[in-house]
Amino acid sequence: MNTEELHQIAIDEQTRQRQYKHRLFVCMGTGCLAAHSDQVKQSLEAEVERRELKGQCQIASGGCQGLCVAGPMVTVEPQGTLYQHVQPQDAAEVIETLDQSPIERLQDRTTESFFQRQTKVVLNLAGRVDPERIEDYIAADGYSALLKALTEMTPAEVIEQITASGLRGRGGAGYPAGLKWSTVGKARSEHKYVICNGDEGDPGAFMDRSVMEDYPHRIIEGMAIAAYAVGADNGYIYVRAEYPLAVKRLGLAIRQAQKHGLLGNNIGGTSFNFHLEIRMGAGAFVCGEETALIASIEGGRGVPRPRPPYPAASGVFGQPTLINNVETFANVAQIIARGSDWFTGIGTEKSKGTKIFALTGKINNSGLIEVPMGITLREIIYDIGGGIPNDRSFKAVQTGGPSGGCMPTEYLDIVVDYESLQKAGSHMGSGGMIVMDETSCMVDVAKYFMEFCMTESCGKCVPCRVGTAQMYDLLNKITHGEATLDDLAMLEKLCGMVRATSLCGLGQGAPIPVLSTLRYFRDEYLAHIVDKHCPAGVCNITAAERTTA
Amino acid sequence: MNDTHASTAKKSMATIWLDGCSGCHMSFLDLDERLLELTAQMELVYSPLVDRKDFPEHVDITLVEGSVSSEEDLHKIRLVRAHTQTLVSLGDCAVTGNVPSLRNPIGVAAIEQRAYLESGLLHPAIPDQVVPKLLPFVRPVHAVVKVDLYVPGCPPSADTIYYALTEVLAGRTPDLSDRTRFGK
Amino acid sequence: MTNVVTLKINDRDVSGRDDETILEIARQNAIFIPTLCHLDGLGDIGACRLCLVEIKGNNKLLPACVVVVQEGMEILTDSPRLAEYRQMIVQMLFAEGNHVCSVCVSNGHCELQDMAHTVQIDHIDLAYQYPKREVDASHNLFSLDRNRCILCTRCVRVCDEIEGVHTWDLMGRGIQSQVIIDMNQPWGTSDTCTSCGKCVQVCPTGALFEKGKAVAEMTKNPAFLPYLVSMRESKKSP
Numbered sequence: 027m028n029t030e031e032l033h034q035i036a037i038d039e040q041t042r043q044r045q046y047k048h049r050l051f052v053c054m055g056t057g058c059l060a061a062h063s064d065q066v067k068q069s070l071e072a073e074v075e076r077r078e079l080k081g082q083c084q085i086a087s088g089g090c091q092g093l094c095v096a097g098p099m100v101t102v103e104p105q106g107t108l109y110q111h112v113q114p115q116d117a118a119e120v121i122e123t124l125d126q127s128p129i130e131r132l133q134d135r136t137t138e139s140f141f142q143r144q145t146k147v148v149l150n151l152a153g154r155v156d157p158e159r160i161e162d163y164i165a166a167d168g169y170s171a172l173l174k175a176l177t178e179m180t181p182a183e184v185i186e187q188i189t190a191s192g193l194r195g196r197g198g199a200g201y202p203a204g205l206k207w208s209t210v211g212k213a214r215s216e217h218k219y220v221i222c223n224g225d226e227g228d229p230g231a232f233m234d235r236s237v238m239e240d241y242p243h244r245i246i247e248g249m250a251i252a253a254y255a256v257g258a259d260n261g262y263i264y265v266r267a268e269y270p271l272a273v274k275r276l277g278l279a280i281r282q283a284q285k286h287g288l289l290g291n292n293i294g295g296t297s298f299n300f301h302l303e304i305r306m307g308a309g310a311f312v313c314g315e316e317t318a319l320i321a322s323i324e325g326g327r328g329v330p331r332p333r334p335p336y337p338a339a340s341g342v343f344g345q346p347t348l349i350n351n352v353e354t355f356a357n358v359a360q361i362i363a364r365g366s367d368w369f370t371g372i373g374t375e376k377s378k379g380t381k382i383f384a385l386t387g388k389i390n391n392s393g394l395i396e397v398p399m400g401i402t403l404r405e406i407i408y409d410i411g412g413g414i415p416n417d418r419s420f421k422a423v424q425t426g427g428p429s430g431g432c433m434p435t436e437y438l439d440i441v442v443d444y445e446s447l448q449k450a451g452s453h454m455g456s457g458g459m460i461v462m463d464e465t466s467c468m469v470d471v472a473k474y475f476m477e478f479c480m481t482e483s484c485g486k487c488v489p490c491r492v493g494t495a496q497m498y499d500l501l502n503k504i505t506h507g508e509a510t511l512d513d514l515a516m517l518e519k520l521c522g523m524v525r526a527t528s529l530c531g532l533g534q535g536a537p538i539p540v541l542s543t544l545r546y547f548r549d550e551y552l553a554h555i556v557d558k559h560c561p562a563g564v565c566n567i568t569a570a571e572r573t574t575a
Numbered sequence: 576m577n578d579t580h581a582s583t584a585k586k587s588m589a590t591i592w593l594d595g596c597s598g599c600h601m602s603f604l605d606l607d608e609r610l611l612e613l614t615a616q617m618e619l620v621y622s623p624l625v626d627r628k629d630f631p632e633h634v635d636i637t638l639v640e641g642s643v644s645s646e647e648d649l650h651k652i653r654l655v656r657a658h659t660q661t662l663v664s665l666g667d668c669a670v671t672g673n674v675p676s677l678r679n680p681i682g683v684a685a686i687e688q689r690a691y692l693e694s695g696l697l698h699p700a701i702p703d704q705v706v707p708k709l710l711p712f713v714r715p716v717h718a719v720v721k722v723d724l725y726v727p728g729c730p731p732s733a734d735t736i737y738y739a740l741t742e743v744l745a746g747r748t749p750d751l752s753d754r755t756r757f758g759k
Numbered sequence: 760m761t762n763v764v765t766l767k768i769n770d771r772d773v774s775g776r777d778d779e780t781i782l783e784i785a786r787q788n789a790i791f792i793p794t795l796c797h798l799d800g801l802g803d804i805g806a807c808r809l810c811l812v813e814i815k816g817n818n819k820l821l822p823a824c825v826v827v828v829q830e831g832m833e834i835l836t837d838s839p840r841l842a843e844y845r846q847m848i849v850q851m852l853f854a855e856g857n858h859v860c861s862v863c864v865s866n867g868h869c870e871l872q873d874m875a876h877t878v879q880i881d882h883i884d885l886a887y888q889y890p891k892r893e894v895d896a897s898h899n900l901f902s903l904d905r906n907r908c909i910l911c912t913r914c915v916r917v918c919d920e921i922e923g924v925h926t927w928d929l930m931g932r933g934i935q936s937q938v939i940i941d942m943n944q945p946w947g948t949s950d951t952c953t954s955c956g957k958c959v960q961v962c963p964t965g966a967l968f969e970k971g972k973a974v975a976e977m978t979k980n981p982a983f984l985p986y987l988v989s990m991r992e993s994k995k996s997p
Contacts, residue, residue, distance in 0.1 A: 667861055756872060
């Protein structure tokens with residue numbers, strides 16, 4: 027496949043698409059599927075069949091629109107009408123009114139700001155590309171960046187572009203992608219590997235899941251560009267087995283790309299070879315840690331090992347390995363296609379581009395959002411998220427998954443980028459964002475995350491294995507009104523010790539929810555301990571008091 | 576011994592015995608003639624080894640042997656703590672839970688079943704009177720009340736106890752690290 | 760190609776090859792760093808975290824057993840912070856299992872017991888966990904008492920790296936982790952175990968012991984390991 031052939035596929039596909047007067051995309055993301063969007067699609071197809079409109083009206087599968095609470099969602103092109111809460115019985119009316127004004131009943135004006143305040147880069151094709159058709163992706167300029175890199179750029183130039191773009195790892199730590207790429211690029215070895223980390227496991231996070239389900243080709247293209255840049259010939263996409271749809275679509279996309287000569291040997295007619303395989307994770311959260319992930323790919327027990335050596339020097343099977351997150355790779359093709367200047371135009375001084383968040387918790391518009399770096403938490407929660415339901419008041423927002431922190435009201439106006447979230451005692455993480463209102467007990471929240479870390483600890487190093495269990499027991503004591511101030515002191519001591527001495531990020535990050543809630547909501551801890559009272563009314567203390575008295 | 580005669584210079588001392596084997600008390604008695612020497616500085620005002628039945632209002636030093644296993648132990652140790660200035664955990668049972676704590680992973684119900692119902696008693700029954708009720712877990716003393724000094728060992732040797740006591744009587748904190756350890 | 764480097768440990772000038780670990784250089788210079796999962800002759804995993812040291816210019820504590828020395832490194836092997844962390848680690852190990860020294864076959868020659876002495880702890884402030892753990896006495900020569908296991912994985916590594924059998928492994932996660940034999944079966948039914956007893960000799964506690972041996976007899980001698988490894992290496996090279 028060369029550039030002309032790719033271009034021809036794009037033209038053919040665009041022509042094919044233009045023959046339809048109307049194109050309806052039914053969201054086939056996990057959220058909408060759970061609301062039976064597949065049945066909606068079936069009845070729309072039946073309706074088109076019945077009215078003999080098959081040549082003019084296409085019913086296609088689309089990707090996630092983000093507003094998962096409003097599913098099933100249907101996008102009507104070319105008008106761009108977005109229908110929400112569509113039921114199979116609405117099919118007739120939807121088809122009937124295609125040439126008229128849209129159905130008011132299936133639209134919700136209150137969610138308009140949800141869409142308007144976002145900046146879509148990674149998710150820019152959401153809803154209008156069938157994830158299971160490579161032609162759709164090619165028609166939307168897909169794989170042109172790969173061929174551009176292969177034919178017009180040297181590997182060093184590709185790395186230069188990525189470095190200049192300021193792209194940072196979207197998996198959590200925000201390590202500069204360009205620096206990582208050049209490190210792997212400089213490593214001397216016959217074989218190198220590129221790994222996409224799709225082992226997303228933070229509670230309430232579904233960003234990478236959505237990207238893998240909707241844009242499998244964008245990930246493949248990003249990985250292939252990366253492989254070309256660093257000189258790798260093999261790659262793995264590591265996906266959780268709990269994401270069957272992502273596994274299916276990635277597998278399909280790999281086969282399609284191979285068939286079109288976009289993966290395999292002599293890609294784009296050049297001497298560049300890149301072979302890509304899927305590896306499924308068996309449900310261990312710790313396998314999202316890069317050295318544990320590598321151990322898992324190698325067929326071993328998924329436990330981390332001390333770094334250095336970093337995977338860039340010694341990764342899969344001891345070879346230099348580039349490992350980036352799903353969202354990181356999903357940014358690559360557009361940076362190459364549109365240039366780093368375009369990318370640096372979005373975001374803040376040190377955090378460029380956009381970030382996808384899974385907005386959940388006590389919020390009206392929960393779902394998947396993509397926002398420019400530098401947006402404030404307030405804009406995300408009140409403009410995009412539509413505020414807190416039931417007129418309750420905001421209490422805290424948690425970012426960064428089980429190793430993230432809770433930020434109270436006074437931080438609502440900080441901008442979202444790597445540095446300022448860290449300053450506020452949290453971090454960007456992979457993109458989970460959980461909103462809490464006055465009915466959330468912060469000690470209970472901390473306990474929840476600690477339980478998560480305790481059960482997901484791999485058990486290798488002592489501080490994480492034992493420390494998380496000890497901290498969980500102490501938090502449990504506090505929420506049951508059985509703890510003393512000595513217990514609180516011990517909890518704080520353990521937090522510091524486990525943070526400083528654990529082997530990998532799981533243990534090092536496990537105390538953060540406790541530390542951040544202690545920093546901002548210490549009074550709630552004291553209420554549980556001293557007054558034997560849960561201010562939010564979540565913890566059932568009275569019952570416990572009776573049994574211990 | 577009569578505590579009304581105690582000179583102000585003499586410190587009052589007590590020993591109690593919770594869930595343990597009495598080995599630590601035997602080791603204490605192994606002080607032999609050094610016991611007499613110690614009486615110049617202290618007076619034993621309460622102990623399984625003396626007749627007094629009620630714990631005195633104020634005791635300077637109390638040695639605690641044994642772990643906290645039953646409701647009676649819990650009651651005793653709280654009382655003793657309230658009336659003691661320097662509380663010493665004497666021996667591994669008091670310090671770690673030791674042998675009595677071996678039952679902890681097994682659970683009270685299984686232990687009672689085995690001891691009272693399956694052991695071939697003439698009238699197998701789990702007692703609900705006289706015998707103090709067992710706590711769900713055997714705990715070391717410091718898990719229940721504040722402890723001021725730990726003397727591990729099973730049992731700590733007479734020399735160790737002597738050294739610890741003379742240091743405490745002299746108002747110093749003894750460094751026992753080279754004299755005893757868990758299990759010694 | 761290896762280079763020779765000079766560095767400072769506790770303000771003392773020392774030298775080493777750049778493929779040697781901080782722990783190796785420290786031991787060569789009689790500088791003590793506590794370890795439990797490390798054993799001469801076995802691959803290092805940096806799991807027990809007792810050998811964490813401070814390195815100037817690095818805000819993270821690093822395990823001396825796996826970090827190789829670099830030119831100009833300034834290492835601190837002891838500090839109030841490290842001492843506190845080491846005490847907590849040993850406390851955690853005692854609190855996690857069911858360690859009853861007085862009735863243990865390794866009483867008096869147990870590395871965990873010695874470590875408690877080394878880091879100077881005389882009681883455990885953390886809450887004991889009292890886990891319910893299985894004892895496996897099905898092998899005709901040896902026994903496994905998981906109550907005393909500290910998950911250092913020396914048995915797993917010696918079986919894999921030296922004996923080349925890999926009878927031992929781990930299962931479960933976090934606080935539920937445990938050592939297992941083959942596919943989690945009784946030791947006596949293992950088809951792979953060669954009954955070589957290396958695992959018993961390297962076990963730091965009384966978790967693995969020989970049947971029928973009294974406390975005084977059940978001393979362990981893992982010193983054969985470095986010898987075995989060096990003989991094997993010398994045989995490999997012509």
